[in-house]
Amino acid sequence: MPSQSMTVQIIDQIKPMIFDLATRYRKSLRGCRYADIRVQVDEGQSAAAENGGSKHSTRDYAFAVGIRALSGDGMVAPGYFGQSLGTADLDRLAQIIKDGLRHAHHRALANALRKSATREAFGSLGDALISTTLAPIDIHQDTVPARFEVDPRSVPLDEITTLTTEISRSALALDPHVKYTFISAFTLLSRELFCSSEGANIDQCFALTQGTCFIVAHGKSGTQELYDYMGHQRGWEVLTRGVQEEYIQFPDFRAFCTGLAKDAVSLCHARPLKPTDREVVVVTDPHYNTLKVHEIVGHPTELDRALKMETSYAGRSWLFRNLQEHQLGKPIASSLVSAFSDPSLPGYGHYRYDHEGTPGRRVMHIDHGIFTGFMNSRQTAAILGIPPNGSYKAADASLVPLIRMSNTVFGPGERDPQEIIREIPHGYYLVGHRTPSISESRENFQISAMKVYEIKQGQIGELFCNGGIMADTKDYLMNVDAVGKDFRLYPIPNCGKGQPMQTKRLGNGGPTMRSRALLTGVTK
Known part of the structure; x- marks a missing residue:
């Protein structure tokens, strides 16, 4: 392939080759049960200004590949390969990906051997180690265009x-x-571009x-x-x-x-807002609830977190202690509260397929107060014997995908948000989110607001700064007694997860909600 400038059109040229390597070349790797290849090309431009003067401007591209192999003669384990690329790599891209497939395969074989040896060494305790399997999905070949008016x-x-x-x-x-x-x-x-040895060939474009x-x-x-x-x-x-x-x-x-x-x-x-030593009535607007749902619903409903797969660097989930102690099927919120993740909604969290080719779909987390489920990947879905729901995403093709939010939101209610406020003799109205402080398992939270208004006799009153709320997660959700119909979505451009850290763009949101919590603020 002759050297050329890097554009997203490169995908058109390399797509047949990538599909062939994923489906045919994979068969030449003895013991390789499955492989997938992800290729990503970005073309972007940006500028910034500080105090009225230009700070920087740039036009650039990114080009990367990521490969996963599941291999092993007895025990099966995964292996990965990822690399950022440039225009100089186009001429030898096929060889780079062949080398990457072999590299991922050899890592998988080594992981499988070590897993098998560990299983044998630890007797009954070793029975916890099982072959890596992927829950079945429908295999798709599809092209999804970007949406924009101005390219x-x-x-x-x-x-x-x-x-x-x-x-x-x-x-x-x-x-x-x-x-x-x-x-x-x-x-x-x-x-x-996503191609797999199962025959997936999915080309998605996003503006x-x-x-x-x-x-x-x-x-x-x-x-x-x-x-x-x-x-x-x-x-x-x-x-x-x-x-x-x-x-x-x-x-x-x-x-x-x-x-x-x-x-x-x-x-x-x-x-400055003064903190309280007792709970007060609080109304939170959709922008504030964007960060709240992100922290107390989104992250604890990631199944890799719940299964302790990232405990050492990201924490666990209070929703799932183990297979016997968990919140599945139990009330964790008032019957007015529903929450879900839905990649079909617009905004930063929208996509049709995740990064292992699973069609994205709405995942109900809380259904009228009852906790109903997690976002998952094919691997974690196989562990629990449940269907995959298309929540496996990477921030860049060179990185290993993780279970990530799409658009994770509180569902809308039926109330007029102004009526929710008018009913309050005394309380506080929190507008916009600022900074979160969340416990390791997300069982309690403290989130500051951009603006806090006092509510007196149903009227918005004095504006306060440097305030927020803190509460036990379950108590807060159980105390929700009004949910507005003013559902909104906002971008979260900097959600961090993983090691090395992956910063992902996604969407969150919800309507106006009323509950009870402690106020946080300035003690002086």
């Missing part, structure tokens, strides 16, 4: 630089209490565009730092026109940043 590759880099610089400058000039602004934006096209705003303001209550993101699986139009869809609603990027700067100015003059 991310067509946007002049100068336009991105100008937009971020002008927004940074105008936000800084908005009010003398604004002391620092950092504005960044990117738009990219990502294309992923992603995101704007990030970071504001520092200083006033009589001290310094306030606010940051937030807007983004969607669409083209450059996300930032220039905003998004007005049923579940995703953002103004254009200029208005978004102006609003955040105004909030920072208001907060730097607001009184």
Whole structure:
């Protein structure tokens, strides 16, 4: 293959070769029971500005391959290979992937031998070690195009630089209490190819565009730092026109940043919230619930976490202690609470197939208060004897996939959110999320809010800064007594998991909710 510039169109040229290597070449590796190959190409551009001056701008690409093999003559185990690539690798790509398949296969054989020896050495305790198997799935051959109006590759880099610089400058000039602004934006096209020895041949393309705003303001209550993101699986139009869809609603990027700067100015003059030693009534808006559902529902319903496969670096799940002690089929929330993960919803968490070719589908975690299940992979689904649900994703093709959220959300209710507030004699309204602090097994949480308002006789009152709530997870969910119909989705662009760390873009959200919790704040 002649050397050329790297574009997502490279997938069209290499797809037959990748499929052939996954299906035919794999058969030449003695003892290899299964193999899959993932190839990813990204084309993107970005710019950032600080205090009204251009900070950086770039146009770049990424190209990577990841390979998995399941091998063994008796005991079967997995082996992996991953590598970031460049244009110079195109001429020898077939050889790189053949070498990678052999490498993954040899690792799998070594793992299988060690697993077999360990099983024999530890007697009945060794019976816990079993051959790695993948739960069966329907095998697909499909092409999924990206959705956009303005192709991310067509946007002049100068336009991105100008937009971020002008927004940074105008936000800084908005009010003398604004002391620092950092504005960044990117738009990219990502294309992923998945081929397996079972015959899968899946080609998915995604457009992603995101704007990030970071504001520092200083006033009589001290310094306030606010940051937030807007983004969607669409083209450059996300930032220039905003998004007005049923579940995703953002103004254009200029208005978004102006609003955040105004909030920072208001907060730097607001009184700090004082913590309480008793529970109070709290209403949380959809943006706040975005981080809350992420931390107390999303992560603890990842089955690799629940099965203790990542305990040493990411924690466990209070929902599943062992096969005898767990919350499956039990009430963990009020009957008003439902929560699920759904890759068919729009936004950052949308996809049709995960990274082992399993079609994504809605996974109910809480169904009217009853805990009903986990996100899984084919391997973890096989362990529990349940169907795979398409939740196995990697941040980059060169990395091993992990069980990840898609769009993990609290389901909508039927109440008018304003009525939920009007019923409260005294309480607090939390708007927007900031920083989480979560226990190792996610059984309790503390999450700060961007803004906290006091509620008096059903009316929104004084604004407070530096506040949030903390609660036992189950107690908090059981105390939910009102759920709004204002369901919204927001991007989470920086979810970290794994070792080495994989930072993944996904979606979270929900409606307005009312419960009880302790207030956190400033004790001085």
